[in-house]
Amino acid sequence: MDITVVGGGLAGLTAAIASAERGANVTLWETRGRLGGRARSTEPPYVANDGPHALYSDGTPYAWLAARDLVPPVSRPTPAFLAGGRIRNGGRVTPPLSAGLVGAVRRRSLRAPHDQDFATWGRANLGEAATRAVCGFLGVVTYEADPGRLSAAFVWERFVRVAAPRWPSVRYPRGGWGSLVERMASRAREMGVRIETGARVTELPDTPTIVAVPLASARSLLGDDTLEWESGHSLLVDLGVRRAKAPTIVFDLDESGFVECYSFLDRAIAPEGEDLYQAQLPVRVGESRAEVTARMDRLLDDVLPGWRERVTWRRDQMCRGRTGALDLPGRTWRDRPAIDRGDGVYLAGDSVAAPGLLAEVSVTSGLAAAGAAVTGVRASVA
Incomplete structure (x- = not known):
């Protein structure tokens, strides 16, 4: 029972492990020289993730990872971290007591x-003020400059999950998301998965195949122009600065932005005496890179006074169409590109027809694709 997985990111590794657990002989092909896809982390001394990733421990995908000992040591928000949280509202950075959010x-x-x-x-x-506050708050999980245009169910379900008034379920893998990728890759190899990196797949193999790549790449590989879905567009900035007193996390209710000190909970990801911040700002329609970068710098001015004199490292990324699915009014996750494409081809990733929050969609779709692929092989043999 041979199954091929194209793509070595979170979805592909999930699909490979799940397929091998069901008895399949799995070969995984990854174009880049390193596994991880958008779950990669940079090399030390600044260990920055490719986007503001987080695990949510109250979801089924986390339970699947934890049951297989795939979750690395994690950090969780501490009282000190939460006490350092702020909001940017009306151009002012203040403690998070927004009447709209409350x-x-x-x-x-x-x-x-x-x-x-x-x-x-x-x-x-909810009222005008609360609606505006929720839209600003949700920028971090939608990468969208105008969350108000999205499906009400899509936005509200995410707000209720992220802002639940309980001890936060968010978890941060220590050492960056690369530590999660390493554990998953090790497990896959232990189960006999053959992993080939630096190998681009341009034609579908003869075996049942799980395509776990971004929709644009899947569209090209499969020759299927229908593989499209709305996604976010953001500027992401990783910033190393000499340490000084500053907020730990800031939600920008004015412009749907976000700034977080990742090294507060994991000092090993930045050099001694420095902090590693990650900031996100969704790009507006028609906005140039220079314009959004100027807005980002103003956000950093408000959140991290004096950062320009203390900066030691900076990385800017423009992220379009690689930040997960956004559902417009009249659509749900069930309307996204189907996992089972027929003829032994299956899709997995964060923009396909699977539920979940952010990276959970990748894990859920990887599991569904693996199950469908193995079932399809067994049915054909029978």
Whole structure:
């Protein structure tokens, strides 16, 4: 029972492990010289993730990883980390006591429809201030400059999950997400998965194949122009600075931005005496890179006074179409590109028809693709 996996990111590694667990002989091909896809981390001394990744321990994907001892040692928000949290609202960085956010959290039992945009539903059910605050807060999990245009259900479900008034379920793999990738790759090899890096696949193999690459790459490989879906567009900045007193995490309610001190919970990812921050700012329609970079620098000025004189390292990335699926009004995750493409071809990744928050979609779709591929092989043999 031979199965091929194209793509060595989180979805591909999940699919490879799950297929091998079901008895398949798996070969995984990765174009780059390193596994991980968007779950890669940079090499020390600044260990920065390719985007603001986090694991959520209250989800089924986390339980699947944990059951196989694939979750590396993790950090979780401490009281000191949470106490250092701030919001940027009206151009001012203040403690997180936004009346709009508090009011929205109190209405968390509401159910939002999928066929109406969030801005319209929110103004009618939450009020103008709360709707504006939720849209600003949700920039970090949507990479979208205008979350109000998205499906009300899509936005509201994510807000309720992320802002749940309980001890935060978010977890940060120590040593960056590369530590998670390493554990998954080791497990795959232990189970007999053949892993080939630096190998580009340009034609589908004869074996059942799980295509775990971004939709644009899958569209080219499969020759299927229907493989498209709305995704975010953001500027991501990783910043190494000499340590000084500053907020630990800031949600920018003005422009859906986000700044977090990743090294506060894991000092090993930055040099001694320095901090590693990651900032995100969604790109507006028609906005140039220079314009969004100028906005980002103003955000950093507000959050990290004096950072320009203390900066030791900086990495900027423009991320378009590689930040997960966004559901527009009238659509849900079930309407995204189907996992089973027929003829022994299956899709996995963060923009396909699977539920979850951020990276959870990759794990969930990888598991579904593996299950469908193995079932398909067994059915053909029978």
